[in-house]
Amino acid sequence: MExxxxxxxxxxxxxxxxxxxxxxxxxxxxxxxxxxxxxxxQEFGARPKARSNAKHTTPGHKARGPIxxxxxxxxxxxxxxxxxxxxxxxxxxxxxQPWTGFYDLPTTYDQIDQSIFRKAQSTxxxxxxxxxxxxxxxxxxxxxxxxxxxxxSDRRLHIWGNHDQVVAVKEELMRWxxxxxxxxxxxxxxxxxxxxxxxxxxxxxxxxxxxxxxxVKQKYRQAPEDSAVFLVxxxxxxxxxxxxxxxxxxxxxxxxxxVRMAYRCHIIFDTESSMFKVLSNNPRAVQEALRRIRTxxxxxVSRSSRPTRLYLLVPPTLTTVKxxxxxxxxxxxxxxxxxxxxxxxxxxxxxxxxEWAQLRxxxxxxxxxxxxxxxxxxxxxxxxxRGHVRMRIHFGSFVxxxxxxxxxxxxxxxxxxxxxxxxxxxxxxVKDLDGGNGETDLITQCxxxxxxxAPIDVMTSSLEDVQPVYSAMxxxxxxxxxxxxxxxxxxxxxxxxxxxxxSRQRWIRLDGTDVETGGLSTSPPLDLxxxxxxxxxxxxxxxxxxxxxxxxxxxxxxxxxxxxxxxDADHARSTPVTETQQLVQFPTNLPVRAFIxxxxxxxxxxxxxxxxxxxRYQQFPTSASEMATKSTSESDCVSTWGAxxxxxxxxxxxxxxxxxxxxxxxxxxxxxxxxxxxxVHTLTSGPDAGFHDFLKEVGKVAELLELKGN
Numbered sequence: 001m002e003x004x005x006x007x008x009x010x011x012x013x014x015x016x017x018x019x020x021x022x023x024x025x026x027x028x029x030x031x032x033x034x035x036x037x038x039x040x041x042q043e044f045g046a047r048p049k050a051r052s053n054a055k056h057t058t059p060g061h062k063a064r065g066p067i068x069x070x071x072x073x074x075x076x077x078x079x080x081x082x083x084x085x086x087x088x089x090x091x092x093x094x095x096x097q098p099w100t101g102f103y104d105l106p107t108t109y110d111q112i113d114q115s116i117f118r119k120a121q122s123t124x125x126x127x128x129x130x131x132x133x134x135x136x137x138x139x140x141x142x143x144x145x146x147x148x149x150x151x152x153s154d155r156r157l158h159i160w161g162n163h164d165q166v167v168a169v170k171e172e173l174m175r176w177x178x179x180x181x182x183x184x185x186x187x188x189x190x191x192x193x194x195x196x197x198x199x200x201x202x203x204x205x206x207x208x209x210x211x212x213x214x215x216v217k218q219k220y221r222q223a224p225e226d227s228a229v230f231l232v233x234x235x236x237x238x239x240x241x242x243x244x245x246x247x248x249x250x251x252x253x254x255x256x257x258x259v260r261m262a263y264r265c266h267i268i269f270d271t272e273s274s275m276f277k278v279l280s281n282n283p284r285a286v287q288e289a290l291r292r293i294r295t296x297x298x299x300x301v302s303r304s305s306r307p308t309r310l311y312l313l314v315p316p317t318l319t320t321v322k323x324x325x326x327x328x329x330x331x332x333x334x335x336x337x338x339x340x341x342x343x344x345x346x347x348x349x350x351x352x353x354x355e356w357a358q359l360r361x362x363x364x365x366x367x368x369x370x371x372x373x374x375x376x377x378x379x380x381x382x383x384x385x386r387g388h389v390r391m392r393i394h395f396g397s398f399v400x401x402x403x404x405x406x407x408x409x410x411x412x413x414x415x416x417x418x419x420x421x422x423x424x425x426x427x428x429x430v431k432d433l434d435g436g437n438g439e440t441d442l443i444t445q446c447x448x449x450x451x452x453x454a455p456i457d458v459m460t461s462s463l464e465d466v467q468p469v470y471s472a473m474x475x476x477x478x479x480x481x482x483x484x485x486x487x488x489x490x491x492x493x494x495x496x497x498x499x500x501x502x503s504r505q506r507w508i509r510l511d512g513t514d515v516e517t518g519g520l521s522t523s524p525p526l527d528l529x530x531x532x533x534x535x536x537x538x539x540x541x542x543x544x545x546x547x548x549x550x551x552x553x554x555x556x557x558x559x560x561x562x563x564x565x566x567x568d569a570d571h572a573r574s575t576p577v578t579e580t581q582q583l584v585q586f587p588t589n590l591p592v593r594a595f596i597x598x599x600x601x602x603x604x605x606x607x608x609x610x611x612x613x614x615x616r617y618q619q620f621p622t623s624a625s626e627m628a629t630k631s632t633s634e635s636d637c638v639s640t641w642g643a644x645x646x647x648x649x650x651x652x653x654x655x656x657x658x659x660x661x662x663x664x665x666x667x668x669x670x671x672x673x674x675x676x677x678x679x680v681h682t683l684t685s686g687p688d689a690g691f692h693d694f695l696k697e698v699g700k701v702a703e704l705l706e707l708k709g710n
Contacts, residue, residue: 085250089161090145094222094252099147099158101166103173109149110207112180131214133552134176142168150215152208217261221254224266224279234278234286236293238269243300245269245276258661259292267293292663299384299665302525308374309527311398311420311427314702315363316413320534321356322347325416330399330430338399338430343533344410368695371528371541372672372688378526378543379670382654385525386662387548388508389654391541391675393645393698394429395705398531398538402426420531429529429540431617431642433705442641443577446603446614449704453603453612468577468599469613470500470567472584475510475594476558484510484593485549485558491567500567506658507549530702537705539645539698548658561590577601580637582620592622605697608679612701614643645701650675 086094093099105112113134130136132148135157139145144161146169157173159166224230238245246269249255253276256267265280267289278289316322324345330338348356382389403426404419406412411419419425433442446453447463455466471490478485485507492503526543551559564587575581577599584597600615619638653668653675660666668674676690684692 086252086254087140087143087145089143089165090139090254091252093145093147093160096222096225097160099160100162101159101169103157103159103170105149105155105157105173106177108152108155108204109211110152110203112177130552137552138169138172138176142172144169148214148218149211151212152204154211217264220260220264220266221257223252223268228279230266230279231281232279232283232286234280234290236276236278236290238274238276240274248300255662256293259289259663262661263289265289294663295384295665296663299386302381302384305381307523307525307527308378309426309529310370310374311425311529311531312367312370313363313417313420314367314530314532314536314538315360316343316533317535318353318357318360321353321413323413325411325413325533327400327403327411330397338401338428339403340397340399341416341531341533343413367530368692371695372691374526374528375541375543375675376670376672379675382525382543382545382657383666383668383670385545385657386660386664387657388506388546389543389657391543391646391650391654394431394540394542395537395643395645395702396429396431396433396540398427398529399430400425400427427529427531429538431640433537433614433641433643442614443601445704446601446612452606452700452704454606456602456604456611463603466601466603468572468601470572470583471598471600472565473594473596473598474561474565474586474592477591477593478555478558485554486510486546487558487562489562489565498569498573500569500572502565505562507551507554509547509549532702535706536699536702537643539702557590561587577616580618580639582618582637595620595622605701608693608697609649610645610647610694610697612643612645614641616641643701643705645698647675 113132135146135148142161142165144159144165147158147160149155149157159169161169245253253267253269259265260267263280263285264282265278265285268277268279269275270277276293278286278293280286280289320343322343322345324343325341326344327339327341330340402424404422404424406415447466450463453463455461455463457466460466469490469492471488473489474487476485476487477483486509488504488506488508489502490504491500493500524542524544526541528541530539530541532538554562566585568583568585571581572583575583582597583599584595586592586595597618597620598615599618600613602611602613604611617640621636654666656668657666672688672691676688676694678684678690679693682689682693686692
């Protein structure tokens, strides 16, 4: 008998400002969070003082060094894993209590649920759709638990719950059977039904094998018998003083069900020793389960770490630099004034210009190094986020909300640079690209930048012929359980006649403040701002991470709402982008917390893979009376213009995180070469040539989007 042990999570110390350490460049695809080093694997053989239901010895297990991080208490962590918490009936099933009712299906399960063991449409080729999802949904709806059939010929579904819940389950099952596409064939006297049976013997054997395997895996979701003896035992000490595991993973740690079933092992928690125990007869299964638990902790560490927020100054050029910086009131709000920095005062003397000419390149180099470190640090952290991760550059003007008052009436340039680096300074990038230039001029400005931009579609001859991309965002308040749900959709042309279909759709669960739209979301892991005083727009490099939400877990009425969303193609073709017109139509029978319509024009930067988008955001009112009348005037709509810079490769790489299971990390390397590879057309040399060229391209776009008064 063997016993395996992972590093003691309770011994982790607060290091590196509470942030997870960067991944090793030599461990691509590793799910372990560690400090880069070339040290050999360490031996950990200390026996944990823990009771176990199984007989075991503990010779030790080779494991990597401890993670130098700490899980910070954060209420949002409770919503990270336990999406489907056990009800009382399911908890009773886990404990091995007897069933309280049953229901006999009129035929085999596959004749009713044809989606069993089929691949999920949302992630084709990645993973299978959850088997018996319908039974899970019914159980969740009525507060009961339904045990799936254990073989192809098993037609009896056992039910856990009280009398009323059992009755409700039976009623739901009957309604489900009537909705089945083959409901008319579920009579054994029907010739069509008999024909289906006769012609599917091979499928029967295949399904029988899969259903029996699934039944075996389901057993590992239940607690092991007290008398059970396992040949291999694994231990993982949990930092319960930092975070109670049942608050995050559920009372029965149901969040680990996918791990239990994948490796056919039991995962239990011993409260006295504060240890997870993995019980199995397979050494490899125990090691993999421990690895998944450890990677789960890495995600918790990443999510609970403080976001990185930086404010850097774009050094003014020799022709624009001045001695003083003033903060002018750009917008007042309930939270306080929002002040925009501008250069004022006298120009520098000839001697001062010489000094600035020597200092400016050093400041630019320091900025680049700082941006590099921040990006690498954040990418290393978000590799463990399970959800929607995205990286974007946004352009606009920067305003301060918290700042240090100057010693005089205004800040000197040197004093302003020191204030920018203060930890108490706070501000935000505001999308106000229409300020001063006018909306039409902004689009024309981009269409005339033929040396910088080119159409994405090679069949499009000029920038003036680039067609807009339409998208929309909806938010729904669902109550205390799910909080706020966001639906993001994008339309694409479905026919030559110009009709539009929904081409992309994603569901997000929100729990914080979104700096981009003003709605709700989690705080972005990286919020890096480059503040320009004159000559160009300010810009922001932002990495956002949202909790994904499986569409099957969205309320039916919201899913039905989503199916009714459409784009008015006739108005889209005839309405200029600068006019206020609600093009996205949707049902009015469901309260909508927020609705934003986006019309964007996308261009490719010449000789690169980077894309630029200029977009108009229109936030329309969503009250029941206003939605019913459909009479939206220009004064009712809040309209802003924004611009973003990105690479489709970023979306492909970071998009992998949306399909991760618990305890899995992104299979990509958090390196500059992964996200900023050297372009074949570049003349820049050096190991970070791709990143240097990226910053140059961003700078070109920022200069194009020069704002008056910024």
